[in-house]
Amino acid sequence: MKVLVTDPVADAGLERLREAGYEVTIDYEIEGDELLEAVSDVHGLIVRSGTEVTKEVFEAASELIIVGRAGIGVDNIDIEAATDHGVIVANAPEGNVRAAAEHTVAMAFAVARSIPQAHARLKDGEWAKSDYLGTEVNNKTLGIVGLGRVGQEVAKRLDSLGMDLVVFDPYISQERAQQFGATLVDDLGDCLAQADFVTIHTPLLPETENMISKEELELMDGGYLINCARGGIVDETALADAVANGTIEGAALDVFAEEPVPEDSPLLAVDDIIVTPHLGAATEAAQENVAIDTAEQLIAAFNQEPVLNALNAPSVDETAFPRIKPYIPLAETAGKVAAQLLGKRITEIEVLYEGDIAAEEIDLLTASALKGVFTPLEWQVNSVNAPQLAKDRGIEVTESKTRQADDFQSLVTVTVRNGDEELSVCGTLFAGEDPRIVRIDGYRVDAIPYGHMLVARNYDKPGVIGFIGTVLGNNDINIAGMFNARETIGGEALTVYNLDQSVPDAVRDELLSDDRIIEVKEITLDDQ
Ligand SMILES: NC(=O)C1=CN([C@@H]2O[C@H](COP(=O)(O)OP(=O)(O)OC[C@H]3O[C@@H](n4cnc5c(N)ncnc54)[C@H](O)[C@@H]3O)[C@@H](O)[C@H]2O)C=CC1
Numbered sequence: 110m111k112v113l114v115t116d117p118v119a120d121a122g123l124e125r126l127r128e129a130g131y132e133v134t135i136d137y138e139i140e141g142d143e144l145l146e147a148v149s150d151v152h153g154l155i156v157r158s159g160t161e162v163t164k165e166v167f168e169a170a171s172e173l174i175i176v177g178r179a180g181i182g183v184d185n186i187d188i189e190a191a192t193d194h195g196v197i198v199a200n201a202p203e204g205n206v207r208a209a210a211e212h213t214v215a216m217a218f219a220v221a222r223s224i225p226q227a228h229a230r231l232k233d234g235e236w237a238k239s240d241y242l243g244t245e246v247n248n249k250t251l252g253i254v255g256l257g258r259v260g261q262e263v264a265k266r267l268d269s270l271g272m273d274l275v276v277f278d279p280y281i282s283q284e285r286a287q288q289f290g291a292t293l294v295d296d297l298g299d300c301l302a303q304a305d306f307v308t309i310h311t312p313l314l315p316e317t318e319n320m321i322s323k324e325e326l327e328l329m330d331g332g333y334l335i336n337c338a339r340g341g342i343v344d345e346t347a348l349a350d351a352v353a354n355g356t357i358e359g360a361a362l363d364v365f366a367e368e369p370v371p372e373d374s375p376l377l378a379v380d381d382i383i384v385t386p387h388l389g390a391a392t393e394a395a396q397e398n399v400a401i402d403t404a405e406q407l408i409a410a411f412n413q414e415p416v417l418n419a420l421n422a423p424s425v426d427e428t429a430f431p432r433i434k435p436y437i438p439l440a441e442t443a444g445k446v447a448a449q450l451l452g453k454r455i456t457e458i459e460v461l462y463e464g465d466i467a468a469e470e471i472d473l474l475t476a477s478a479l480k481g482v483f484t485p486l487e488w489q490v491n492s493v494n495a496p497q498l499a500k501d502r503g504i505e506v507t508e509s510k511t512r513q514a515d516d517f518q519s520l521v522t523v524t525v526r527n528g529d530e531e532l533s534v535c536g537t538l539f540a541g542e543d544p545r546i547v548r549i550d551g552y553r554v555d556a557i558p559y560g561h562m563l564v565a566r567n568y569d570k571p572g573v574i575g576f577i578g579t580v581l582g583n584n585d586i587n588i589a590g591m592f593n594a595r596e597t598i599g600g601e602a603l604t605v606y607n608l609d610q611s612v613p614d615a616v617r618d619e620l621l622s623d624d625r626i627i628e629v630k631e632i633t634l635d636d637q
């Protein structure tokens with residue numbers, strides 16, 4: 110496996126990848142066509158905020174399994190394109206939270222006490238003591254926009270420094286806000302109007318883009334704005350104007366709509382706007398944490414184990430994974446067999462879980478069943494993009510569970526439909542690990558799903574099985590195993606053969622020329 114690293118990532122993480130035997134290439138300068146060229150044979154890509162991982166990157170990266178974001182924000186990664194291409198995107202949501210919170214607090218003090226400005230003047234030989242009369246945070250109100258991981262850490266720190274907290278976050282409960290000693294308000298405007306300091310901690314999303322603009326800044330009526338979340342959440346021109354004309358007293362920015370910030374940005378010209386070059390996560394501890402977490406996400410993906418911080422793949426609890434793991438190939442196989450036996454366009458897929466497996470989280474299994482259904486048809490389909498593929502094609506997917514499973518510990522049944530026509534394939538694990546198909550279209554069978562399988566529907570008449578055996582034998586096709594199931598004596602029967610060779614069309618025609626044979630289908634699966 111090859112890993113490309115395009116933004117500075119701590120060696121602790123990269124070393125872990127090397128120790129696991131992966132080839133790690135570092136290129137912090139790479140962009141444009143060179144990046145497209147470089148990703149063509151890599152399996153893992155590690156980035157921070159400096160690399161735009163676009164649709165074109167995913168199109169060029171045909172071997173890519175995972176993009177690891179050594180940090181939190183993923184607004185530089187086209188996750189939709191990643192999903193379409195079956196590539197996992199995973200971030201490291203914990204490791205730099207405290208660093209980002211501490212930087213936010215530092216920025217609050219820095220802007221309120223004009224530390225960078227006073228520092229610069231003293232370095233220039235000027236003792237400008239009388240020019241700076243600052244603001245204390247004590248007894249002031251802090252408005253927090255977005256009380257997630259970073260927002261909460263900021264809340265804890267500034268609460269303990271004597272601030273009152275008011276929060277705007279439409280996705281959290283009143284109780285959650287109260288746990289942090291904060292008052293939750295329903296309206297961004299209320300939060301801004303009450304606050305002396307406003308700090309932003311939402312992701313950059315279409316919904317949050319330019320969320321703080323001229324109108325919102327006017328509501329602040331004085332005070333300070335701190336943005337250590339993402340550029341683009343605050344309208345930069347409006348902010349530069351608001352600070353320059355005294356609508357607010359100052360602003361502290363670590364992040365910018367365009368990074369690195371262009372020299373002619375209006376933000377840089379306003380003295381009361383202090384800036385740092387996206388340093389929120391720039392501590393030794395944070396960088397080590399996120400590098401190690403990211404390396405672990407890649408290693409898990411390469412080993413086909415759950416990627417705990419995957420943002421676009423079915424989630425599985427780490428402790429439950431060993432129980433679910435053996436069912437992944439079973440669900441996929443049941444899907445493959447069902448789709449191949451139906452042999453036509455599929456409009457609906459149903460996955461039924463019976464017995465013990467019904468007690469587990471089954472998202473990954475359903476995704477695997479879908480992967481199986483689409484595998485004969487699609488290039489590069491996997492459990493990341495299969496659910497999306499179903500959605501894109503307007504295929505209805507349903508899941509159901511029951512703790513009952515007649516005679517078996519667990520069963521997984523995949524039913525595929527085209528209008529009124531449907532076909533079900535039901536599988537189980539023998540001895541907890543050997544996949545078996547135990548029902549096809551309602552017929553009880555006992556088939557080991559591997560290699561070439563022939564499924565024949567025939568009338569239950571004497572000599573049919575002998576006839577099929579003879580035709581196959583005459584054509585040098587060896588039968589490795591066989592199972593015959595019938596509903597009633599003399600009625601319809603279904604026979605499943607495991608064959609050592611594939612069945613040519615001419616042999617299939619020969620079988621079908623016999624009136625006793627209704628249908629013959631060949632299924633190709635992986636070897637055992
Ligand atoms: N400057 C830096 O170096 C760093 C910046 N960050 C940035 O900090 C931001 C927050 O990170 P986390 O706290 O870890 O994320 P999180 O996902 O834990 O929290 C985000 C919070 O924002 C809330 N939210 C979403 N939409 C909202 C809206 N329209 N209005 C108000 N609240 C909304 C969510 O409900 C959630 O509580 C991200 O943008 C991240 O990229 C994170 C680390 C370092």
Ligand SMILES: O=C(O)C(=O)COP(=O)(O)O
Binds near residue numbers: 157180181183387391
């Ligand atoms: O983790 C985040 O979201 C950050 O903003 C940190 O970005 P960086 O890794 O320093 O490019």
